[in-house]
Amino acid sequence: MNTTIGTEMVQIESKRTFDQPPAAAQTAPNEGRGDFDARLNRILNAATAVIARVGYEKASMRMVAKEAGVSLAGIYHYFDSKEKMLFLIQFRSFNALLNGLREKLHHVADPVEQLRLMVRSHTNYFVANMAALKVCSHELDSLSGDAYAETLAIRRQYYDLTRGIIDRVFEKYAPNSPADRHVATMCLFGALNWLYRWYDPKRGRSPNVLANQIATQFLQGILGVSPPEEPSPPPPA
Amino acid sequence: MNTTIGTEMVQIESKRTFDQPPAAAQTAPNEGRGDFDARLNRILNAATAVIARVGYEKASMRMVAKEAGVSLAGIYHYFDSKEKMLFLIQFRSFNALLNGLREKLHHVADPVEQLRLMVRSHTNYFVANMAALKVCSHELDSLSGDAYAETLAIRRQYYDLTRGIIDRVFEKYAPNSPADRHVATMCLFGALNWLYRWYDPKRGRSPNVLANQIATQFLQGILGVSPPEEPSPPPPA
DNA sequence: GTATGTCGAACGAACGTTCGTTCTAATTCA
DNA sequence: TGAATTAGAACGAACGTTCGTTCGACATAC
Structure with missing residues (x-):
């Protein structure tokens, strides 16, 4: 099914199949889908909140049902299983993280600025979706089989994207570093x-200040000197 | 009870109480305790391995019993509950980590060297006790109530100790840093x-090289320049 | 316009399994 | 013998999942 995540569309498998063209599926061609997606999102958000609160194994489908205001059996109209539900949560988040970063990177060329962008992008997504990213960070091994392999593949893409930036930072500014x-x-x-585990945007420094410190510390850490500061306003967008 | 962890003794509560002086507890004054402690350690090590492998919630007492070569009911002669068992695992590890670091810090005065020591100590303990430290890192919220509060208190001490080192590094080498x-x-x-999540001592760089890179990156990151290198061989032990 | 049929959505109830824990009786060891 | 420790059966509770049914909106037939 097509589900909107942020601004991009990604293919996500759910229970509904589309072997038949959906042309004459409904009289109101979008209203039925809207209902379906709205309820799906409501359940997924509820599940994300519950899993972030008590952990995947302790989170029961009954808790999710109660949080979503849905019957227990009703959940299984949207997912085959509890594991598929977790998979959808992680898949959506990783995809949003990855595609969001990819898009933003197009506007910046210098690897140092790209790395600052990566840290800022990650931090901002974290602040905007704390529960989801907690589930993504903490429940990495709660999936198995194909579902695990698929999330691993996306995480691998996110790693490769970041690793490429870091490689170019080294190459350009510290090619002989033994690190x-x-x-x-x-x-x-x-x-x-x-x-x-520790950051609370409501109590600590602002996400931007936090991201700046993390990025600066990391860049100084690998380059050994203060990297060029953020150039005053970027070239005309 | 007194349980040996590495080289230091720490107070750990288990099921056995010592309201009575343990003098006439056993006919063989040390052999009985040795049996008890040996079996306790065997169960704890088995539990650590199982929890590290499948997670605390999925780890069943039956799995632990099988891994330890003990009956299910037999486990409950050593712990009141599954949660107390996890508590003991975490408590022992955190204490070993904390006391080990405290002791080593006595021999070093410069805060930069202290920080290198902290990173090396942590890394080495991790390599020597991978399963235990995984359980400590990943199952931080699996305890509740008093058990949670107690581990939180130790972790707080470990944080304070490290934070103090970092504060002194800043004070001495970068007192005006806005970080x-x-x-x-x-x-x-x-x-x-x-x-x-990722480091495998058998496949990656050696623990010492790893610790050096982490420490150097961190120090450069907060100081902005390469910190003084490790002074050639330490003074006569 | 009304009755009939269809289909997805949603539900409460129940399934079989596994969990942590306890009980009881047998065994071991000094 | 007697105290300590064991193994195995059994407990109630909670789990993920499935079942049979009901509901409501729409399409069709008369």
Whole structure:
């Protein structure tokens, strides 16, 4: 099915199949789908909140049903299983994260600025979707089989995208650094993925200040000197 | 009860109470305790392995019993409950980590060297006790009530110890840095606690090289320049 | 216009399984 | 013998999932 995530469309499998062209499926061609999607999103959001609160294993389908205001059996009209439900949550988030970053990177060429962008993008998405990103960070191994492989593939793309930026930063500004690029990348992911354990946007520094410090620390850490500061307003958009 | 962890002794509560002096507790004064402790450790190690493998909620007491080669009911002679068992695992690890670091810090005065020591100590403990530290990093919220509060208190001590080092690094080498000390500290913990997700000592760089890179990146990150390198061999032990 | 048929959506109830924990009786060891 | 410790059966509770049914909106037939 086509589900809107942020601004991009991604293919997501749900229970509904579209082997037949959906032309004459409904009299009101969009109203039926709207109902379906609205309810799907409501359940997914409820599930995300519950899983973020108590963890995947402790989160029961009954809790999700209560939080979503839906019957227990009603949930199974949208997912085959609890595991597929978790898969959808993670898949949607990782896709949004990945596609959002890809799009933004087109407007920036310098690798240092790209890395700042990556950190800012990740932090902002985290602040806007705390529960979802907590589920993504904490329940990485709760899937198995094909579902796990599929999320792993997306995470791998996100890693490769970030790793490429870091490689270019090294190449351009510290080509002779002995630092292991993989270790450096995972340190950055560690700092970012650990956010869900401690960062509260309502109590701490603003997301932008936080992102700036993380990015600056990381860049100084691998380059050994203060990297060029953010150039005053970017060239005409 | 007194249980040996690494080289230090820590107070740990288990099922056995010592309201009575343990003098005449057993005919063989040390052999009985040895049996008890050996079996306790065997069960704890088995539980650590199982929980690290499948997670706390999915880890059943039956799995632990099988892994330890003990009957299901037999486990409950050593713990009141599954939660107390997890508590003991975390409590022992955090205590070992904390006391190990405290002891080592006595031999070093410069805060930069102290921080390198902290990273090396943490990394080495991780490599030597991968399953335990995975359980400590991943199951932080699986406890509740008093057990949670108690582990939180130890973690707080570990944070304070590290935070103090970082504060002194700033004070001595970059007193005017606008960086938030708390954010800096949590970035370091993020990089360290994320290790269990990706680092395999058998496949990647050696623990010492890894620790060096993490420490150097962090120090450069907050100081903006390469910090003084490790002084050649330490003074006579 | 009304009755009939169809289909997806949603429901409460129940299924079989597994969980943490407890009970009881047998066994072990000094 | 007697105290300590075991294994295995059994408990109630909670789990994910399925079942048979009902509801309501729309299409068709008369």
